[in-house]
Amino acid sequence: MARARMCPAWNGVRMKRIVIATLFGLVAGGLCATGAFLGHMLTFSVITLVFILLNRAVMGFVIGASGLKLHWVWNGVVLGIVVGSIFSYFMFLTNGPGPLPVVNFFVNGLFGLMIEFFTTVVFKQPAVPARR
Numbered sequence: 001m002a003r004a005r006m007c008p009a010w011n012g013v014r015m016k017r018i019v020i021a022t023l024f025g026l027v028a029g030g031l032c033a034t035g036a037f038l039g040h041m042l043t044f045s046v047i048t049l050v051f052i053l054l055n056r057a058v059m060g061f062v063i064g065a066s067g068l069k070l071h072w073v074w075n076g077v078v079l080g081i082v083v084g085s086i087f088s089y090f091m092f093l094t095n096g097p098g099p100l101p102v103v104n105f106f107v108n109g110l111f112g113l114m115i116e117f118f119t120t121v122v123f124k125q126p127a128v129p130a131r132r
Contacts, residue, residue: 017125018064024118025060028111029053041100042091051090059083059108060115069129072120073113080112081105 033052036042063079070078085105092101119125 013125014065014128017119017127018061020123020125021060021064021115021119022057023060024115025057025063026053028060028115029056032056032111042094052087055084055087055090056111059112060119063112063115064119064125066127067129068127072116072127075127076113076116077109078112080115081109084108084111 029052033049036052037044037049042048059080062083063076066075066079068075068078085108087108088101088105091104095101120127
């Protein structure tokens with residue numbers, strides 16, 4: 001019980017939400033990588049694959065741990081865009097300026113929405129607002 005008082009996120013409900021969202025972040029990473037490699041938007045390399053999976057897993061973790069007082073839809077979209085902007089910047093650096101990094105910037109919001117939908121609606125793990 002002492003551990004719960006030291007870290008407000010250390011309770012069963014919050015941790016279950018974080019784990020589910022992180023797992024769906026990995027699923028989103030698998031979908032994203034498959035689309036990027038099969039669509040010839042990125043050339044396959046192990047480093048690129050790991051970066052995509054890691055970026056989406058971090059996106060899921062942030063969405064799961066979020067204590068923002070937003071509706072679940074906006075929570076997913078906003079945090080998806082914020083965390084995913086790192087991936088958009090990576091695409092800008094590897095592919096140069098063009099429509100792909102801009103499109104990816106907004107697709108990040110869709111991946112965030114997907115992660116939040118499965119976490120909140122399907123698995124019924126609503127966000128717990130941060131305490132003051």
